[in-house]
Amino acid sequence: MAGPAFRFTHFDLKQQRAGTVVEVTLSAVNNVRLMTAVNFQRFTERLDFKFAGGVAKKSPIRLAIPENGHWHVIVDGEGHHGLADAAVKLVLPPAGSIPASRQQKAS
Template identity: 30%
Template sequence: MKFQYQSRHFNKGDLISVELDKQANVILLDSLNFSKFKNGGKYKYYGGLATYSPFKITIPSAGMWYVVIHLGGYSGTVKYKINVISD
């Protein structure tokens, strides 16, 4: 599975705004679920299919989070930019 991601520490209540040049899945994962995602297991996430841009997700708790962009198995690339609006 091909995907792109950025990881960083966020604070609870931060709002991330993801600008996309095409429709893609935008998911937010903690460290445990990112590991499950990479290994093809079942994982829990925030976000989903972004059919519009910018796509926004609120950070549920402080800590290390992974913002993952993927096309659900389809080929191609997505240009994206992540902006953080602190609470």
């Protein structure tokens, strides 16, 4: 199977609301990448992809989901001493907590 040339741990977050916080707990320094389903597909095909996150030097690391949709978290040890043990927890935003100025309709 074609895919990244390094080991990674994949968490499929399914459909999530904007503002949901993803809390990733790691046993060592690793990369944490939050990405859309389209970017996850590109990641697995070794194509250019976009993500939020980066090197997690502290644990836990918290990333907010920027928009409603299907999201994935990848934890990988690329450039580090190996793949960390990882766990993911979702912290849902309170209903109606997104300010009106931040709400946008898909165009």
